[in-house]
Amino acid sequence: MDSVLYEAQRQGRISFYMTSFGEEALIGSAAALDPKDHVFGQYREAGVLLQRGFTLEQFMNQCYSNELDQGKGRQMPVHYGSKELHFQTISSPLATQIPQASGAAYAMRREGNKQCVVCYFGEGAASEGDFHAGLNMAATLGCPVIFYCRNNGYAISTPSIEQYRGDGIASRGIGYGIDTIRVDGNDIWAIYEATKAARKLAVEQNKPVLIEAMTYRVSHHSTSDDSSAYRSKKEVEDWSKRDNPLARMRAWLMNKGWWEKSEDVEVTKAAKAAVLKAFADAEKLKKPAVSEMYTDVYDEMIPELVREKAEIDALLKKYPDYYQVNDYAKST
Amino acid sequence: MSAALKSLFKTPAAARLASRSPRALFGSIRYNTTVAGEQITVREALNAAIDEEMERDEKVWLLGEEVAQYNGAYKVTALFDTPITEMGFAGIAVGAAFHGTKPICEFMTFNFAMQAIDQVVNSGAKTYYMSGGSTSCPIVFRGPNGAAAGVGAQHSQDYASWYGQIPGLKVVSPYDAEDAKGLMKAAIRDPNPVIVLENELMYGTSFPATAEMASKDFVIPLGKAKTMREGTDLTIVTYSRPVAFAMEAAELLAKEGINVEVLNLRSIRPLDLDAIIKSVKKTNHLMTVEQGFPQFGVGSEVSAQIMESEAFDYLDAPVCRVTGADVPMPYAQNLESLALPDTEVIYKQVKRVLNIE
Ligand SMILES: Cc1ncc(C[n+]2csc(CCOP(=O)(O)OP(=O)(O)O)c2C)c(N)n1
Ligand SMILES: [Mg+2]
Secondary structure (H helix, E strand, O other), rough: OOHHHHHHHOOOOOOOOOOOOOOOHHHHHHHHHOOOOOEEEOOEEEEHHHOOOOHHHHHHHHHHEEEEEEEEOOOOOOOOEOOOOOOOOOOOOOOOHHHHHHHHHHHHHHHHHOOEEEEEEOHHHHHHHHHHHHHHHHHHHHHHHHHHEEEEEEEEEEEHHOOOOOOOOHHHHHHHHEEEEEEEEOOOHHHHHHHHHHHHHHHOOOOOEEEEOOOOOOOOOOOOHHHOEEEEEHHHHHHHHHHHHHHHHHHHHHHHHOOOHOOOHHHHHHHHHHHHHHHHHHHHOEEOHHHHHHHHOOOOOOOHHHHHHHHHHHHHHOOOOOOOOOOOOOOO | OOHHHHHHHOOOHHHHHHHOOOHHHOOOOOOOOOOOEEEEHHHHHHHHHHHHHHHHOEEEEEOOOOOOOOOOOOOOOEEOOOOOHHHHHHHHHHHEEEEOOOEEEEOOOOHHHHHHHHHHHHHOOOOOHHHHOOOOOOEEEEEEEEOOOOOOOHOOOOOOOHHHHOOOOOOOOOOOOHHHHHHHHHHHOOOOHHHHHHHHHHHHOEEOOOOOHHHHOOOOOOOOEEEEEEEOOEEEEOOOOOHHHHHHHHHHHOOOOOOEEEEEOEEEEEEOOOHHHHHHHOOOOOOEEEEOOOOHHHHHHHHHHHHOOOHHOOOOOOEEEEEOEEEEEEOOOOHHHHHHOHHHHHHHHHHHHHOOO
């Protein structure tokens, strides 16, 4: 999916994209959660949504802002969200999700329903004041929240060594009196076990937990970034060869005798076909309905917008060809 | 953790960093100059202004996120790379300014400066007053402002009216290369906190460099508007990128015998009310154009001040505000362009105000 959508951006078919290459093991954390646990992401957590059952079609529809995009085409690509899957819509300003996650967890605690919140963020975002406020409040209020830091070595061009001088992000959790664990972020099982234990602590004892997962961002930061300007190709290649979560998982399965090369080829082929089909389908769909242009700024449309909508509706009815009405979904 | 993982987090970059101080790096960057007669982009003009002022005054230095590696997130010169903490580095810049240096604090965009606005407004702008004039804050906050292209609701806002409200701040918004160079140099030399609201979509646009611009002392006075085009029928007051649209509309209207005067505000605060009054007295019609939201915008302020001035009696029609649409910026490209004023909207509105077919 990442390769296809990355290429689609390069060809100008979508405006923006961010891949998760090198950080695929993150999916292990999703597997350790209850599907009703509420997730706050940063933007590089498509794996969590995938694990929860967000379909390839849904990913594609969001990136294409078409009529089936649940966000009605109002957000940049990759800013996914799904109310059914308990995944908060991604917001661009960094780290704002961290205190929000603490607040959501506090609300959950008051409800007493034995769920928790999981909040993902990068080591760069952890420099923001919101990170510190969010952790301290979660600790003092006893919020059932798992803070999951993806320490992937870079924040756009800034390497971790220039982001902080302490012992990573984990040392900060200890300072706030938060149970903290650092895991190999390229080891899916380590992540799974750590998250499972963290969830137990959060849900049973109403405590926050901080997980720092050490990994490497193989991707460029986004399609607006060319990382060769600040790191060598060799560094990236070395990482991909030496310590890649997918390669490690594959080798592990094969060593166990649970996975064959032929199966690998077959599964990869099938996945690729499914992605390409979802991609082609999404591209063919119509744009969101024109009537959606007026909704959701407030719960009820303000009188001025009601007037404007009536005016436009009349025009569309009169000149359907000029306004290419057929390119859009049916208005309500 | 695997050995490979360990190495990344303890790289020899520490050694590299240790030798990096603002001045230490100065010798290695390309020095930007302005040559009269040549074309110069807004980006080059800003770079040249900063380079010249750093050369001129030891106390001037630059900080921001994503700046050192890229020569600025938007390839404008910068020297001191910070962790991602807008509130933090704005506070550091304010503190360094209190202590007598002259920081230029660069935001990746003013949209992210919202995280730091307490430092800018409550400390940067007010300390001089609250300290009885004993502690000044000679600082420049700069960065791209307003809509870029296709970056949705959270990256596209115009903050001119936000900062324009604050006593203690000066706020400028350059349009072309001349504005960029002259206003940036003036902002750096000014002893007050100055906000420079740039426009990302203008960075790559070229303009001819004049002989005056080539001078190392080319500064544009803060608080003075520039008449971009003389006219007799209607005054358009605008700033930043829409100046281009106003000029294009004026060009079209001229072909129909309508003479529009275009005022480029340059400064949002102080506002050059005298220039607007003078122009309105001549044209008897006023229109404001901005990309920001309509309510409590720059146009609202201009109309209110004109209403309270002697120019009110000279108006032959109500003031017309052309602004961005009153919705969060849509992500879709077609809706985004419809949400922003362009040449056509200005052209039509001028005719409407003048009551011409
Ligand atoms: C408040 C704010 N400041 C700056 C940015 C620009 N920005 C977007 S992503 C990013 C880097 C974040 O790095 P990190 O948190 O390590 O996450 P990663 O990209 O490595 O997954 C920056 C600086 C932003 N989106 N919001
Ligand atoms: Mg990172």
